[in-house]
Amino acid sequence: MKALVTGGGGFLGGAIVRQLRARGDEVRSFSRKAHPELSLIGVEQRRGDLSDPNAVLEAVSGCDVVFHVAAKAGIWGSYEDFYRANVSGTGNVIAACLAHKVERLVYTSSPSAVFDGYDVEGGDESLPYPASYEAHYPHTKAIGEQMVLDANSSFLATVALRPHLIWGPGDNHLVPRIVEKGRAGRLRRIGTRPCLVDTIYIDNAAEAHLNAADRLQPGAPLAGRPYFISNDEPLPLWEMVNRILAAAGLPPETRSISPRLAQAVGTLCETIWQVLRLSGEPPMTRFVASELSSAHWFDISAARRDLGYQPRVSLEEGLKRLKKSFVGAGR
Numbered sequence: 255m256k257a258l259v260t261g262g263g264g265f266l267g268g269a270i271v272r273q274l275r276a277r278g279d280e281v282r283s284f285s286r287k288a289h290p291e292l293s294l295i296g297v298e299q300r301r302g303d304l305s306d307p308n309a310v311l312e313a314v315s316g317c318d319v320v321f322h323v324a325a326k327a328g329i330w331g332s333y334e335d336f337y338r339a340n341v342s343g344t345g346n347v348i349a350a351c352l353a354h355k356v357e358r359l360v361y362t363s364s365p366s367a368v369f370d371g372y373d374v375e376g377g378d379e380s381l382p383y384p385a386s387y388e389a390h391y392p393h394t395k396a397i398g399e400q401m402v403l404d405a406n407s408s409f410l411a412t413v414a415l416r417p418h419l420i421w422g423p424g425d426n427h428l429v430p431r432i433v434e435k436g437r438a439g440r441l442r443r444i445g446t447r448p449c450l451v452d453t454i455y456i457d458n459a460a461e462a463h464l465n466a467a468d469r470l471q472p473g474a475p476l477a478g479r480p481y482f483i484s485n486d487e488p489l490p491l492w493e494m495v496n497r498i499l500a501a502a503g504l505p506p507e508t509r510s511i512s513p514r515l516a517q518a519v520g521t522l523c524e525t526i527w528q529v530l531r532l533s534g535e536p537p538m539t540r541f542v543a544s545e546l547s548s549a550h551w552f553d554i555s556a557a558r559r560d561l562g563y564q565p566r567v568s569l570e571e572g573l574k575r576l577k578k579s580f581v582g583a584g585r
Contacts, residue, residue: 259321261283263283267321303343323463330389359412363416364392375450421456432495450549482553
């Protein structure tokens with residue numbers, strides 16, 4: 255098949271691209287900039303912005319399936335910027351699929367779309383969208399997810415995957431943030447409860463997307479539905495953080511602050527950044543404080559059943575690969 259991957263130069267998008275090429279599929283990537291490593295493996299590249307409907311329309315032309323992975327992620331920024339990428343951009347992808355009669359659309363969503371700030375233990379796809387959000391990213395991803403699922407029809411089959419905390423070699427978001435703060439001595443445990451959290455290794459997340467695409471067609475059991483995907487190996491959050499630190503050759507973090515203090519600091523930081531219009535991200539936000547002091551792991555039995563998803567790379571094996579990548583990079 256010929257697949258379009260939006261954000262094909264990113265961490266997850268790149269892994270999906272590589273797996274598609276490894277099995278012989280024709281792949282086109284749509285990103286804001288060129289990625290030489292994609293050209294080396296025979297990937298056609300189109301440059302453009304998700305907010306440009308004409309650029310998206312041209313990128314989708316001639317494709318059999320679209321993996322919509324690109325998004326604006328992060329814990330801070332203007333609502334307009336998040337909305338432009340995650341809502342308007344998603345609308346452009348849907349419109350382009352309809353215009354070119356593409357039958358399959360696989361959307362990368364996020365568990366944060368249904369995160370209400372409280373513990374989620376073994377939650378499944380029946381979890382409702384919360385009435386309010388503490389950050390623009392989960393809010394706009396939730397809107398985008400609903401748009402994709404509402405677009406499911408007899409001529410465009412859609413599905414939304416919710417990978418939880420993707421990590422692994424090449425990660426440009428989660429692992430670097432943990433390691434950078436660990437090296438700088440700016441990490442603090444929030445609370446002392448052993449809150450269980452599940453994550454997903456990058457290769458498993460990519461494979462789940464291919465599984466979904468292969469099984470997706472109008473009227474299929476997975477069409478029009480969201481799915482949580484993870485490694486299905488929940489660990490106490492700070493044990494996982496410390497194992498990532500250990501892979502980078504850093505000592506564990508044992509210092510802690512209370513969840514109430516973290517929330518207060520997050521509220522204060524958000525206020526200061528807004529009033530003074532400071533650049534960059536605040537050191538703490540309410541959303542981050544909630545995420546780091548609550549349990550969030552999910553029942554992935556629906557993904558196993560409908561997607562044929564099976565996490566092939568275990569947590570232990572993934573951490574070995576991560577450590578090897580640090581050693582290979584001389585860090």
